[in-house]
Amino acid sequence: MEKTMTLEVLSSIKGAKSSEAVDQLFEVIKTAQVSGALSLTEGVNIVSLDDLRPDEVIESSETEKNIIRNNFPSQKNGYLVVSKVIEE
Amino acid sequence: MVSEIHQIHNALVSQKYSCTDLVKSKIEEIKKSTNNTANFILEEYALEKAAAVDAKIKNGEEIGLLEGVPFGLKDVYLLQGQPASASSDFLKEYVSPYTATAIQKLLNAGAIPIVKENCDAFGHGSSTENTVFGAAKNAIDETKVAGGSSGGSAVNVAKKYTTFSLGGDTGGSIRQPAGYNKVYGLKPTYGRISRYGIMAYASSTDVVGPIASTLEDIRIVLNCISGKDYHDQTTYPSTEVSENAMSDIDGVRKLKVGYYKSFIDSEALDKGIKADFIKLIDTLRANGVEVNELDFFETNTLVSTYYTLAMAETASNLARLDGTNYGNRKSAGNLKEIYAVTRSDNFTEETKRRIVGGNQVLSQGHSEEIYLKARGVRNEISKRFSEEFESVDIVLSPVSLTPVPSVGETMNDPLAMYLSDAYTVGFSLGGLPTLTAPVGTETGIQITADKDGEAKVLQFAHLLNELV
Numbered sequence: 001m002e003k004t005m006t007l008e009v010l011s012s013i014k015g016a017k018s019s020e021a022v023d024q025l026f027e028v029i030k031t032a033q034v035s036g037a038l039s040l041t042e043g044v045n046i047v048s049l050d051d052l053r054p055d056e057v058i059e060s061s062e063t064e065k066n067i068i069r070n071n072f073p074s075q076k077n078g079y080l081v082v083s084k085v086i087e088e
Numbered sequence: 089m090v091s092e093i094h095q096i097h098n099a100l101v102s103q104k105y106s107c108t109d110l111v112k113s114k115i116e117e118i119k120k121s122t123n124n125t126a127n128f129i130l131e132e133y134a135l136e137k138a139a140a141v142d143a144k145i146k147n148g149e150e151i152g153l154l155e156g157v158p159f160g161l162k163d164v165y166l167l168q169g170q171p172a173s174a175s176s177d178f179l180k181e182y183v184s185p186y187t188a189t190a191i192q193k194l195l196n197a198g199a200i201p202i203v204k205e206n207c208d209a210f211g212h213g214s215s216t217e218n219t220v221f222g223a224a225k226n227a228i229d230e231t232k233v234a235g236g237s238s239g240g241s242a243v244n245v246a247k248k249y250t251t252f253s254l255g256g257d258t259g260g261s262i263r264q265p266a267g268y269n270k271v272y273g274l275k276p277t278y279g280r281i282s283r284y285g286i287m288a289y290a291s292s293t294d295v296v297g298p299i300a301s302t303l304e305d306i307r308i309v310l311n312c313i314s315g316k317d318y319h320d321q322t323t324y325p326s327t328e329v330s331e332n333a334m335s336d337i338d339g340v341r342k343l344k345v346g347y348y349k350s351f352i353d354s355e356a357l358d359k360g361i362k363a364d365f366i367k368l369i370d371t372l373r374a375n376g377v378e379v380n381e382l383d384f385f386e387t388n389t390l391v392s393t394y395y396t397l398a399m400a401e402t403a404s405n406l407a408r409l410d411g412t413n414y415g416n417r418k419s420a421g422n423l424k425e426i427y428a429v430t431r432s433d434n435f436t437e438e439t440k441r442r443i444v445g446g447n448q449v450l451s452q453g454h455s456e457e458i459y460l461k462a463r464g465v466r467n468e469i470s471k472r473f474s475e476e477f478e479s480v481d482i483v484l485s486p487v488s489l490t491p492v493p494s495v496g497e498t499m500n501d502p503l504a505m506y507l508s509d510a511y512t513v514g515f516s517l518g519g520l521p522t523l524t525a526p527v528g529t530e531t532g533i534q535i536t537a538d539k540d541g542e543a544k545v546l547q548f549a550h551l552l553n554e555l556v
Contacts, residue, residue: 021503022445028392034464073417
């Protein structure tokens with residue numbers, strides 16, 4: 001069965017709904033004339049697959065790791081607290 | 089105007105004043121200011137670095153040109169161990185785990201960061217009113233907006249609280265506030281400067297760039313922070329802009345100039361700005377510069393294309409802000425509720441509007457009709473730029489449709505705010521280098537060249553200083 005996801009669910013923002021101001025911008029695009037089909041391999045600021053950096057793991061410094069741990073929103077008895085995932 | 093960086097360098101070397109006194113005085117000025125430009129003042133950090141510069145000078149060691157020069161950074165840059173809030177409640181307590189590449193290059197050159205500057209939250213705005221730190225006020229008239237989103241940075245430079253500041257520009261966020269506060273602001277070619285360590289708004293147009301009082305200072309900072317970076321694969325190796333190239337006035341008179349008829353014919357353009365712009369074109373022609381009128385896309389198409397893509401990209405980039413790993417997490421009954429409450433309570437109304445708009449165009453049924461079509465329009469805009477730059481070297485344009493708005497004037501009218509970016513967003517979509525120079529009209533002039541044409545842009549700005 002097809003399930004429609006609302007803007008509220010997609011955005012994880014309560015009461016999310018489309019804005020009149022933003023919709024007016026989208027209307028301009030809907031009526032714009034574009035010559036030819038969009039090429040997904042051509043365009044602005046695309047990086048060539050031949051120019052990618054190596055896929056490698058770089059160890060963070062101890063300072064960086066400590067700051068990341070301290071930025072964690074909730075800690076208890078030396079553990080980082082996360083919410084329990086509820087299956088639907 | 090004499091370079092502020094050179095003036096400070098000479099004063100430090102000749103021990104006219106100490107670096108500590110310089111940094112202290114700038115910090116005191118920011119603290120006393122009513123322009124509300126500072127989210128965080130890096131007092132302890134900056135004074136420690138200033139003491140190290142003073143020790144070097146005292147020991148008779150040479151210092152580099154940028155060594156000891158105080159600068160500001162928009163509060164979207166990471167500087168290890170220091171706050172980075174993006175002017176949001178979400179990240180108000182967040183501490184940067186690492187340092188942005190552009191900032192690291194300035195640190196390596198000895199420049200001293202003294203302030204994290206007020207801006208629109210996550211870059212979402214054109215006035216620095218969409219900020220949880222309160223609106224920043226214009227440097228020349230505090231009843232007017234600072235411009236945005238890098239408003240605090242432009243005001244700090246204009247008030248001389250910082251020698252230069254690093255702003256971020258996605259659709260005009262360096263150029264417009266620079267114009268509003270009568271300083272220089274450069275949006276470099278996309279990829280010239282690494283974006284590593286700047287919080288992403290719309291990754292395909294985000295760029296890092298300097299704001300300064302003089303062209304020479306723009307040149308010095310640009311050269312320091314440019315270059316290929318391992319951490320940002322969209323960067324490219326670039327050559328430095330030399331001082332000689334920038335001041336070649338005879339050479340620059342031979343550059344061919346264009347301007348877009350659709351920009352100047354816009355009914356929304358303020359009559360005074362239009363008259364000043366036409367006067368500038370006449371002055372150039374009278375001084376032997378070839379100026380051509382060019383056809384281009386309507387400003388409505390440019391604004392709509394930009395905002396469609398920017399909203400789609402910011403919805404994706406900000407999806408990671410859910411309160412799980414960092415940020416201000418809110419309590420709720422289960423995981424989904426935590427996400428929803430955290431995001432609903434921590435994002436400002438404008439940021440939520442852009443996230444929702446982005447998800448709207450990326451969702452099933454709309455992506456082809458709006459998002460992919462906007463990408464097609466962008467490719468055509470980019471192609472047209474390439475064609476135009478075969479016949480001209482420089483494109484001139486006003487910075488804004490109107491004079492600087494009053495505080496509160498556009499905050500409650502989002503469409504008016506989006507449309508006010510009419511003259512800046514096109515060059516962002518093209519990834520082109522554009523400088524705002526504080527000449528010509530009340531809010532300045534944009535000077536644009538083809539990709540990697542920063543030298544031409546700075547040269548032409550130098551010519552304008554001679555002629556206007």
